[in-house]
Amino acid sequence: MIVAAALFTYAVLLCTLAPRLLRGADWTERAPRLGIVVWQVLGASALTAAVLAGLALTVPTVRVSADLAELLQACVMALTAQYASPGGAAAGAAGAVLALAVLGRVAWCAGATLLPIRGERREHRAVLDMVGRADPVRGVVVLDHDEPAAYCLPGRHRRTVITTGALHSLDEDQLAAVLAHEHAHQAERHDAVLAWAQTLSRAFPRIPLFRTAEMEIARLVEMRADDVAADRAGRLTTAAALLAVAGGHAPAVALAAGGSTAARRVRRLIEPHRPLSRARIAAGSLTAAVALAVPLLVIGGPAAAATQLNYCPDGTPAAQLTTMR
Template identity: 60%
Template sequence: MTVALVLFGYAVALAVFAGPLLRRARWVDRAPRLAIALWHALSVTVLASAAMAGLALTVPTVQVSGDLAALLRACVMALREQYASPGGAAAGATGAVLALAILARTLWCLARAALRAARDRARHRQVLDIVGRPDRGHGFTILDCAESAAYCLPGRQRRTVVTTAALQALDGGQLAAVLAHERAHLAERHDLALTFSAAIATAFPAVKLFRDAAAETARLVELRADDVATDRTDRLTVAGALLAVASHGTPAVPVGAMAAGGAGAAARVRRLIPPRRPLGRAQATAGSLAVAVLLALPVLVLGGPAATASQHNLCPDASVSASAPMQ
């Protein structure tokens, strides 16, 4: 019971307090890729901790066949001692339902979101095959449209799309910046990060952390793509390109497509004006360690009693058992 309470308390604490703290952190806009990893680590940790809490309740109620060797029977006795729950079978059943419900709901929403995005992208590609025309020199698709926009369709048949209005609004350097932005989305598979965070938020809408993670991921992938584009050109060129493609709105794009302009473009332009200040190596290392600790801690908590049980005399060494004389 103690293990289950610790894991569940850890999940609740992260869900309540971690999101606001991360949103107020000043460094996230300077290292968007690390911030995306941290948001995803928080979401995975909360889900895993809650599921493992249910699993910890289930462990002591699992029956072991009497045909197993004495070594395994003794080890099961030790594990029961460490994971013992005062609720008995009722607590174990509740834990099993909790763990299975979290796993099933998560997988269902992830699969549904991925299939929906793939379907919408396939339909949009069919439309582009009919109404779009390729630009052989730069490797993108030109779409006749009165709205200035550029976006990309990820997947196996990835596309980068630029409207004719955007081509008229962008100069050569700005067009290169927009293409670098969209290709950064494709190369780093930002669509997977967006699909994951949106699916988790849909699966558990009552958890504010998941809603914040989805919103922040959508914002941060754009910042990351902006940073990649600045490496190809310069910050002011990227800022001018964003203003050009966002000035007349963004046409409807399918689920899973990522547009350079649209919501948040003004804040992104303001971010690009001052000189870039990336995180130092020590700060980046600390952030990476935080991601690793978040993911590892629930596993260590769940496995702690098992490690303790392995030190008990009830769990004899396998080599000793194997060398014991046959009765």
């Protein structure tokens, strides 16, 4: 019961305090890749803590044994002892409901999020194959449209799309920056990162951590792609390229170089570059690792202590224990 309470308290604190401390933090913009990792880890840690809290209520700690028969016997006896009382049965049932509800909700929302996206991307790829023309030199699909726009459709059959308006508006360096931006989305699987954030936000829309993480990750993946493009073509060139394609329209299921965050990203590229020090990056990475490990450490302590428990005293036959009960 204590372990379950500790895990549940940790999950609640993480879901309520983390968004207030991290939302819009300066260091995440200076190291967007680390910021993405931290937001993902916080969501995974809170989810893991909630599930483990339910399991801790459902399954009591049993003696760890190398003998499978003894381990199963200890499990049965521990379960019988817990569920013999109304309080133990109620706690176990509540834990099972919590764990199954969390896992079931996430699985359902993952399907509800991913399946429509896959369908829309498949349909849009079919349209591109009909109305676009391949540019094998640049590795893109060119659409005849006066509006400057560039975007990518990630996935197994990925496409990088650019309009003729963008080709006419961008010089070679700016075009290289835009293409590097889109290739970064594909290479670092930002579509999967966003889909996971959307799944958790959709599954638990009233929990601040998941709702804020979705918005922050959507912002940070664009900044991360901007940084890759800036390494390729320079920060000012990338900023000019973003301005040129900022007003371009792209499908909702695509990842575009422009978009509503373009203005803030352009200012970030124009301002003096202040990357995080290696020490702060290491500290942030260590913090993320600790946050992910906390639920496992909390439940791992009792599991380790279980090796010292003796549910079946030596020399006491199982039948005799059953009769005594």
